[in-house]
Amino acid sequence: MKTSKLYILLLSTLAFASCTKEMTEGLDEVNVSVVTSETVTAEGSIITVKKGTPVEFSFAGEPDFITFYSGELGHQYIYRQRVENEESDIVSSKLKFNIYQEGTSYAESTGRYTNCIDVFYAFSDPENGVEGFPGLSKDNFDADSTLVVDFWKAGKWKEICPKAEYDNLGTNITVAKSCELDVKDFVGKNLVIAIAYNKEERPNPSVNGKNATTQLKYYFDSMNIENLLRNNNVTHQYAGEFMFTALNFNHENLYNQSIKDDDKGYKGNDWTSVSSYLPDDLAYGTVTANVSGMWNMNNVANGGFYIHSTGSAYSWKTAWLVSDPIKITSCEPDQGVSIKNLSQDIRSYSYTYKNVGTYRATFLITNANYKHDDSQVYTVVVNVTD
Incomplete structure (x- = not known):
């Protein structure tokens, strides 16, 4: 099976909170790519895959931490801090x-x-x-x-x-x-x-x-x-x-x-x-x-x-x-999955979508120490078909 790597950079956003430039080496070099094949195709930053087919993401650079949000219900990056519904x-x-x-x-x-x-x-x-x-x-x-x-x-x-x-x-x-x-x-x-x-x-x-x-x-x-x-x-x-x-x-x-x-x-x-x-x-x-x-x-x-x-x-x-009086509008923040920390050397991650739909897969990539916390967000649209 022929495969290739698509570099997902078009939808990336940067959020830096550093007070110094110490220990930032490696973050600027980080990127995320996806392995394409006959069942996993790409057009720009939109990935199309059949449900039940694993999508393999690859990482370059030296990030300390990577958290993955699949974009499915309960796992959407944009709702990671939501605690109440309107x-x-x-x-x-x-x-x-x-x-x-x-x-x-x-x-x-x-x-x-x-x-x-x-x-x-x-x-x-x-x-x-x-x-x-x-x-x-x-x-x-x-x-x-x-x-x-x-x-x-x-x-x-x-x-x-x-x-x-x-x-x-x-x-x-x-x-x-x-x-x-x-x-x-x-x-x-x-x-x-x-x-x-x-x-x-x-x-x-x-x-x-x-x-x-x-x-x-x-x-x-x-x-x-x-x-x-x-x-x-x-x-x-x-x-x-x-x-x-x-x-x-x-x-x-x-x-x-x-x-x-x-x-x-x-x-x-x-x-x-x-x-x-x-x-x-x-x-x-x-x-x-x-x-x-x-x-x-x-x-x-x-x-x-x-x-x-x-x-x-x-x-x-x-x-x-x-119970105490219940605030019905309250909700649990959406959760991501930690796929890398300082003790791990992860170069790829595979995820399988089981249901048809369109999802915003997001990777929160962080370098952190006692002086600063630098983060970078990569997002790609995954279109899952029958």
């Missing part, structure tokens, strides 16, 4: 998440009803008589726990999905239930998300040691607000930006949670074995391990979190998770 640019805005469980479901008719999860929202719209959630103090548990429960009992929390839809959830991510809420009309209206685990504070259905039932474990996956913009771009704000606060209703008697029975002789509790994992702030804290009835938020930055189950020999737990 409200007028938003076509649609939806809160999305998946939910699944671990454990056996029992129906209400069995007397061992295991569904103990609710997902709520609230917003403020005084002109139409809608009262928003006033917010947590985060330093007065009695007041905060009373506030969320009273707000529920007054019917002010609104369901995202009817509770009955959580009666028999799938037990892994592939069969998780997908939930969605249109939130476009809530921009600027103090949208708050609340998740209640056993909000009724139901006890374990055990009666005289019979029908003892495990309280379910619930997983939330990919919780985010997805905004579709007028230019067909899509941005995401994941649950890590919602600033959730946990409310642990059982924090004052963690070591008195077993259910007693003369025949079975249940003793002890389900907290002693994990005491070393408990947070300093038992009322509001979260955990990094499996602790019954407490929220694990390790993966919340990606929209994932869970609350651990309680064994059948123990009293059921109650816990809430309540």
Whole structure:
């Protein structure tokens, strides 16, 4: 196969922030080229390639760092510093998440009803008589726990999905239930998300040691607000930006949670074995391990979190998770891929576009030291065809 190199210089721009000329050697000599072939062609600074065909870029010179932005959604150089969308640019805005469980479901008719999860929202719209959630103090548990429960009992929390839809959830991510809420009309209206685990504070259905039932474990996956913009771009704000606060209703008697029975002789509790994992702030804290009835938020930055189950020999737990008011227009900055640093000697980079479209592939090339930071940007249009 015949190949050649096209030097991509036409769309390059320079951005220098140097105070001295020291250690700039090599940056002025940097250039980017693309290897052309029968399936990768070039006309000026426009590259045409069939989808699924790798595009190979070559580098000359001595750059310290190279970051690549493919031009695809979420990876566009021009949006690398964007943290908020313009409200007028938003076509649609939806809160999305998946939910699944671990454990056996029992129906209400069995007397061992295991569904103990609710997902709520609230917003403020005084002109139409809608009262928003006033917010947590985060330093007065009695007041905060009373506030969320009273707000529920007054019917002010609104369901995202009817509770009955959580009666028999799938037990892994592939069969998780997908939930969605249109939130476009809530921009600027103090949208708050609340998740209640056993909000009724139901006890374990055990009666005289019979029908003892495990309280379910619930997983939330990919919780985010997805905004579709007028230019067909899509941005995401994941649950890590919602600033959730946990409310642990059982924090004052963690070591008195077993259910007693003369025949079975249940003793002890389900907290002693994990005491070393408990947070300093038992009322509001979260955990990094499996602790019954407490929220694990390790993966919340990606929209994932869970609350651990309680064994059948123990009293059921109650816990809430309540967000701060959510700024719906917020979004994650677009990300590039670091393909070279000081410890690497990279002379080429290959990337494959899987979808038809037109993309602005961008390389941010930097030389940096303690005295200055010089950068150079190379951009090329990649036209991907069938």
